[in-house]
Amino acid sequence: MNIGMIGLGRMGANMAQRLLRGGHQIVGFDPQAAARKALEDKGAGSAPSLADLVAALPAPRTLWLMVPAGAPTDASLDTLLPLLGEGDTVIDGGNSFYKDTLRRAQRFGERGIAYIDCGTSGGIWGLDEGYSLMIGGDAAAVERLRPVFETLAPASDQGWSRVGPVGAGHFTxxxxxxxxxxxxxxxxxxxxxxxxxxxxxxxxxxxxxxxxxxxxxxxxxxxxxxxxxxxxxxxxxxxxxxxxxxxxxxxxxxxxxxxxxxxxxxxxxxxxxxxxxxxxxxxxxxxxxxxxxxxxxxxxx
Structure with a gap:
């Protein structure tokens, strides 16, 4: 599966690397050129801007954000929204406040873009141990991305679940x-x-x-x-x-x-x-x- 990873700090980069190990195709974006180069050295692609990242992904696109909560997440989403189309999916894997998630999901849903919130635990150890994933969103959208969640989790049947509708992941x-x-x-x-x-x-x-x-x-x-x-x-x-x-x-x-x-x-x-x-x-x-x-x-x- 092709995935665009936005935010290549330590946790985002580790998640991208685990997905690469699982056979997924990754294109990453980070404002820091060094972070993009480090991801390229792991065998992934990179893009110098969010527009280039979206252009590099085949439709329907899946984009995973690992961006600090609050204004940085909103800024990334504001840039992404006009670039995406019906059938695309955005996953917010950061520590966003669930009420912000509800607001954002409504905006994207009006454009036919699935919005999934994924509370992510595991820290710097997740690369080798796997991540605990608490997922909120439309059941069909989550099921479509099952291979991604199974790759990131400690095991395909452990450590991850759709816990409820959009907002439930970040609330949990x-x-x-x-x-x-x-x-x-x-x-x-x-x-x-x-x-x-x-x-x-x-x-x-x-x-x-x-x-x-x-x-x-x-x-x-x-x-x-x-x-x-x-x-x-x-x-x-x-x-x-x-x-x-x-x-x-x-x-x-x-x-x-x-x-x-x-x-x-x-x-x-x-x-x-x-x-x-x-x-x-x-x-x-x-x-x-x-x-x-x-x-x-x-x-x-």
Missing amino acids: KMVHNGIEYGLMQAYAEGFSILKHKTEFELDLHRIAEVWRHGSVVRSWLLDLTADALKKNPEMAGIAPYVPDSGEGRWTVDEAIELNVPTPVIAQSLIERLRSRDKESFADKLLSSMRNEFGGHPIARE
Whole structure:
């Protein structure tokens, strides 16, 4: 199958390479010439513009976007829309907000262009391990692209599914990332407790390895944690600053809108925000309050 891949960052390039391994024909576009050249070196074609990419693909065309959510995705789609025709398919494999997906799908649907949202998990490991694909869209359009999804997934019958109509894929991936926030926070807090029990001189990497086999808390995330602790047991040189991609925020917003209590996911998001406040006015004020009512000492900078 011929596929146009838009966005050749690390994940997009890896997905393109996995598709090549599966016998698909790939033409890629990225604004960076070096990224296009790297894809060519893997045996794919490339195009210097979106117009050239569309022209290089036989109709009906399939284009897969791996572009940052928000304005970059909208800009790519605005360029693509007049270039495509009835019967073509666009797949958004990025972390788009599902309400944006619904809006975009309506625009493309009015032109007879199928719009599929594919929440994609697997990160940099997906090239060899396969990707978890949460797909939303018209059932017939998804079925037509079954060979593509089977190639990208860990196995033809594992790790991918149409989860519902358009928007459902990105909605499911949003909740997936919210759960991921909570899992990561729980592991981080647990290992922090172990780290602070200094009299036991605990080997955190060894404990992680024990938990990886037979434990009820074993997971791929724990595998990665064990690897990180092996490489850098003291986390030396790493700032206590944790970014967020936005999907945790969307998950909490949606939970509030649906009246669903999600204290773990919400608190894990708050902890990420807290990690960025190097000059916490709130903590300074808390210290001052304790001094005011109880005469407790204040730590000076």
